[in-house]
Amino acid sequence: MLWVALLTRSDPGTPPPDDDQLRGLSMYALQFSPRTAIVEDAVVVEVEASTRLFGGRRALRDRIVAEVPELGVGNVAWAPTSLAAVAFARAGRENGIRGPLTPLLDALPMDTLAAVRPHLTTLSQLGCKTLGDVRALPRGGISRRFDKQLLTALDQAYGLRPEVHEWVEAPQTFRARLELMSRVDTAPALLFGARRLLMQLCGWLAARHAGTTAFVLRWIHDAMRPRGSDAGGELTIRTAAPMRDVDHLCRLLVENLAKVQLQAPAGDLELEALDVHALQEHSKSLLPDVAQKGESLTLVLERIAARLGPEKVLRPVVVEDHRLEWQTRWQPAPQALPQKRARRNRFPQPSFILAKPLRLAMRGDKPMYQGVLQMLTGPHRVEGGWWHRVREGDDKESTAVVVRDYWVAQSPHCGVLWVFHEHLGRDQTAWYLHGAFA
Structure with missing residues (x-):
């Protein structure tokens, strides 16, 4: 496993963070992994399964180190266990995965592990200065003289016993x-x-x-x-x-x-x-997308x-x-x-429309626009607008109801057009040009 610990205070003399600070920091950390927990005065995140998603360990490390100072984080550390990561963060040592965990932890001061702190005086009188000194003491004597939390914490930090966390949701x-x-x-x-x-x-x-x-x-x-x-x-x-x-x-x-x-x-x-x-998610490709440059x-x-x-x-x-x-x-x-929403319209739609439909001249019962129009496809009935109120002059309103039959027509000199004739109004035989196809 790969754990990262975010410690909000780098100076032992500063007051510990309150619950709101830790909760806010954990909200930020959730974007990297759902396996996020609050351990003592730090937020720990298990990111082993997330490293490839963020471009690898180095890219993930660089991003976290660059962003967390704005959240009040003093130290960041990495380790195979969460308690070890917290201990490295308290010691101001970021990299706890450079080599075997045991010698790296053994060199840390005793107070980097919270379970050791209540017994610092006694352990110092026994000549202990580092976690390695504490671990070298007889286990039977530690279990009889100190509480069981000390041995449990040591074993969990060194990866000898599984850790139990309450994940932040x-x-x-x-x-x-x-x-x-x-x-x-x-x-x-x-x-x-x-x-x-x-x-x-x-x-x-x-x-x-x-x-x-x-x-x-x-x-x-x-x-x-x-x-x-x-x-x-x-x-x-x-x-x-x-x-x-x-x-x-x-x-x-x-x-x-x-x-x-x-x-x-x-x-x-x-x-x-x-x-x-x-x-x-718009991209379903198995290959990585090329990073877009500039602002959309x-x-x-x-x-x-x-x-x-x-x-x-x-x-x-x-x-x-x-x-x-x-x-x-x-x-x-x-x-x-x-x-x-998905629209299903099988009838062709014009590329350009006029701001206001243009009434066409007629030759008999056939509309004209730079020649007599030849109807290609249609009719396509469009009906609606009873709900649409349009404000006119003098604060008057009218209903924009339309009942039209649209046709795709061919003009001899102007290409393919979009025309219709009304089914409402006084003159239902009139034809109008509404758009053109590119």
Whole structure:
């Protein structure tokens, strides 16, 4: 096995982490393996089965070492057992897998194993300084003179006895709180604490194979705030597609926080995921995908909309509507895109449509457009719109009901066209040009 231990305090004089800190760190670690547990003042993760998923041991190590300092982690260590990994982390030695475990553990100070600490005075009087000295004592004497936890912990650390853990489970919803190290007077300065919460959120999302399209950041003002100011404030961030990219979410947060002014100094932050959706895997290939370079259009639009305002950056969205002129609408770029459903339409659809259908001239009962049209396929009945209200001038509304028969027609000089004639209205013999095929 391969265990990694994340120790939140590197200095023995610093206070131990509270339950919220360890819980938040475990949410981040869940993205690497579901076999995540809290052991004493550290979070341990069994990553043997996950190394190939993250590009190998070296790539996984580099990623963890680069990210965890932002979560307050002081030391990171690797070892074949979880207690050994915690001991190496307390000793400030990262690599516990460079050679055989026994000599590496034997060289560590005694206080790196929590079960030894209650007996440090007695063991020091016996001349013990390292874990190897403690292990060299007669086992019978240790079992009679000290509690059984000491021998059990030694055996588990050295891999002589199986370890038992209570695995951390990802909750159904995400809501985390963080007390800032000092009071913050400006909204952009909230990003330092908010990024730590976002890293926990993205770890939780990865564990649930999901992404978020909306989350809210709340801040609580100091109790000594000015009279008339609110108890706190909040900021909601939305994305067009389910997302769990920390850097992109932080960029959106930066743009939005730049437009916020705090009424009073803030001392606490809270992050809550509002809309969570399962992420669908698009690639089913057995071969690895080539890494995409650059930023996708969706991410760029969301970042621009965060700076200019959501109503100033629009994107087209396909709507499930049989009426061709209403199959596309425009919505703010950060707004979540509707889920696409499979459509079965065997009748050809034009490449281009006119903003307003053009009434065609007639030769007898045949429509004309740069010559008499020859009907190729049809009719294709489109009927609906009784639910659609269209606002006209002077605040008047009308219903956009259509009952049409569409045809694919051939023009002698203009190619293949998309034409129809109405089944509603006064003149039901009129024909209209609505689109053309590329």
